[in-house]
Amino acid sequence: MGDEPIIEVTRVSDKGQVVIPKEIRDKFHFTEGSKLIVVATGDAVILQRIETVVGSERTRELIERVRWLGERLGLRPS
DSSP, X not given: OOSOOOOOOOOBOTTSOBOOOXXXXXXXXXXXXXXXXXEEOSSOXXXXXXXXXXXXHHHHHHHHHHHHHHHHTTOOOO
């Protein structure tokens, strides 16, 4: 699948906010005000820069990548 995944741990605040770790923000050039699309599947949440999503085919590709990564890490859907 190309690059090795960056795996970090973060927490959800009482306001539902999640901090994206610095290494990941730097890699994807997320800055204050970056717009992200949030895709929820049965077992994962995907954040994707809105400018790079081109239609539903790209969204399906993202979901498949998350499933692949989950399987590789030994995670199972709940």
